[in-house]
């Protein structure tokens with residue numbers, strides 16, 4: 513690990529000011545990803561600005577949503593009774609990730625901005641366009657069982673690893689940012705960039721911009737929502753394929769539906785084509801199959817990750833059927 517300066521910020525303004533004063537700074541959340549990367553010398557910041565003690569509250573919004581401070585830990589968020597009651601998909605997604613010890617340390621902002629788990633990215637002897645632009649991508653011809661089938665490019669096929677982000681994208685979360693030019697907010701689905709020719713540019717964050725909070729809008733149908741994750745081990749493993757889902761019925765048709773995928777996309781993947789195909793459709797197995805195919809026709813596989821296509825198809829189908837059944841049951845009770 514390279515030597516670095518450490519600064520504990522007392523508020524967001526000071527954190528940004530400290531970051532602007534120095535070259536090559538990184539904000540530090542729980543450090544569960546960044547410090548690992550520093551140990552491997554994949555990341556070599558000259559200074560860390562610790563923001564882990566800032567923004568630790570979860571507050572009600574005036575519209576009936578939740579405003580979640582960026583420094584809230586993953587464990588706190590998953591355990592919050594309002595999250596468990598109103599957005600169970602989020603609580604379950606978080607609890608499917610990492611380990612209890614890591615969730616106790618990891619913050620909301622750090623989770624959203626964690627880097628890919630592509631093994632070649634972590635191995636500084638490998639060619640990796642994300643770590644070193646223009647150097648190539650060893651994953652394409654190498655071991656790519658865990659890699660993306662949606663949103664990939666010839667430059668990079670790495671998946672976004674966060675479970676929490678998948679649930680939040682399905683919930684239409686907004687990210688609140690603060691930076692040298694002031695405050696702004698954007699849909700979480702707009703935060704992460706697909707790799708294109710610049711896989712090193714992972715988000716639309718401006719230099720020194722800080723995530724200060726994530727806002728969940730009120731969403732009654734989220735009270736019956738699920739996160740299902742398929743992985744190689746029952747715990748402590750990243751998703752091969754995961755699905756966040758919820759549905760609301762309007763008589764015999766699908767009134768609204770949310771579907772997002774993890775483990776298959778280069779970004780937390782909102783399945784908008786499938787959603788569009790389902791909204792207003794008469795409830796039937798055929799409608800679900802058609803919607804799933806509409807989403808997955810964009811998938812591009814490699815020899816090692818082709819199985820994800822079949823797995824995603826089955827998981828999306830079974831989860832959509834289950835959410836329709838849940839919504840029917842909810843309507844009858």
Ligand SMILES: Cc1cc2nc3c(=O)[nH]c(=O)nc-3n(C[C@H](O)[C@H](O)[C@H](O)COP(=O)(O)OP(=O)(O)OC[C@H]3O[C@@H](n4cnc5c(N)ncnc54)[C@H](O)[C@@H]3O)c2cc1C
Nearest residue numbers: 541542543544545546609610619621622623625674675723
């Ligand atoms: C063994 C293991 C298994 C895991 N399994 C899973 C899993 O199954 N699913 C899953 O989703 N995750 C998993 N994780 C990843 C874990 O969830 C992340 O390491 C964690 O969420 C990162 O949060 P952090 O606060 O520690 O981030 P940090 O490591 O502190 O930071 C991560 C990044 O975010 C930036 N950052 C932090 N805070 C801010 C801010 N406020 N504004 C702007 N930038 C900021 C940092 O500069 C850094 O680039 C696993 C991790 C490990 C080690």
Ligand code: SF4
Nearest residue numbers: 630640641649668669
């Ligand atoms: S898939 Fe992306 S992160 Fe992995 S080696 Fe290729 S360029 Fe690097």
